[in-house]
Amino acid sequence: MSSIKRTKGERVFGVINVIIMTIIMIVTVYPLLHVVFASISDPSRLIKHQGALLAPLGFSNQAYKMVFQNPSIFIGYKNTLFYVLVGTTINLFMTSLGAYGLSRKNLLWGKPIMFLVVFTMFFGGGLIPFFLTVKNLGMLNTRWAIVIPSAISTWNLIVMRTSFMGIPDSLEESARIDGANDIVILFKIILPLSLPVLAVMALFYGVGHWNGWFDAVIFLRNRALYPLQVFLREILIINADKNTMSINRPLEDELIKKQLKYCTIIVATAPILCIYPFLQKYFVKGVMVGAIKG
Known part of the structure; x- marks a missing residue:
């Protein structure tokens, strides 16, 4: 040739x-x-x-020794893994259910419901009503306060809904002729055909849980439930306080504090960087599939 x-x-x-x-x-x-x-x-x-x-x-490696000699780091890793795995599972399940319902053309009051969903992207009740809602639901100072209130991201819901709408209606019609209900259609037809979008959503939600610290500071009082980011934040704040420096070696402590900032960045980002290459091949395809059809 x-x-x-x-x-x-x-x-x-x-x-x-x-x-x-x-x-x-x-x-x-x-x-x-x-x-x-x-x-x-x-x-x-x-x-x-x-x-x-x-x-x-x-x-x-003195800065790394200071970080990993702190027993709270391993507690934080354990809690963060729980929040990432359980939280992302809940996120994908709830977002899939919502996206499937909103993507149906025969949904009663579909447009008003979609308007209310989009409305939440621009207007919110604020932090105090959010805190009171979590408290009244009995989730304050529990792990569920981290994973349940943020179960669905509006943006991710819209992206997944758009992806579902791009699947041919003939597949659903054929399944219904064979006696399939909505649960069967969602889990045996729609989701298997939407793996790229699910991978992207898993990455978005997983990174959000991994980097999350604000909700933990607001809703948690038990240190045994703190995620990794809260403990790393404490290490940075404590070591940034000049009053914590040793009187006998102030220069050495100041040097270590500068290096400690870089060390905490590596500790916080390394696991996500290891996972990302496995999902990267789905990333562009998933976002494009969920963004082409409006």
């Missing part, structure tokens, strides 16, 4: 594309590499360094 000859303009466009994408990649990746290098560098050399950091300056 003869190769397709590209015009001079196409070759120039290809070169420019490669250059632009390389610059974008460097701009995106370098901040993460900077944090990794800084977290394992020698604190005394790190604080004197100026400009780009292209490699670790010596080696020191």
Whole structure:
């Protein structure tokens, strides 16, 4: 087969594309590499360094020791894994149910209901009514206060609804002729055909639970229920307080506090970075499928 000859303009466009994408990649990746290098560098050399950091300056794991010697970190990891796994499961289940109902063309009062759903994206009751609602439901200071009130994201619901609407009606009609009800249609036809969207929703919800800390600060009083982000926040705040520095070694403590910020970023983001490559192949397809048809 003869190769397709590209015009001079196409070759120039290809070169420019490669250059632009390389610059974008460097701009995106370098901040993460900077944090990794800084977290394992020698604190005394790190604080004197100026400009780009292209490699670790010596080696020191003292900041990581300070983080992982704190027993609260492992409690936080355990609780965060619970919130991510259980919370994301609840999110996907509830969002799928809502999206399926709203995607049906014969839904009674479908447009007014959809209007009320979209309305919540722009107007909310505020923090105090939200707190009182959680308290009156008996979820205050329980794990359920973290996963139940945020069971459905309006934006994710709209994306999943749009994806469901793109599935041919003939599949549903054929299933109903065979005697299938809505539960069977949803779980045996709609969801298996929507795996890319489900993967994207799982990533969105999972990252939200992993990074969540505000709801825990508001609704939880028992430290045994705190997620990882709350403990990391405490470590940063405590070590940022100048009154906590040792009188005998104030300079060393100040150096460690600078490095500790980089270390906590790595501890908080590393697990998500390990999971993301497995879902990345679904990401673009899932978002596009859920955004094309309105």
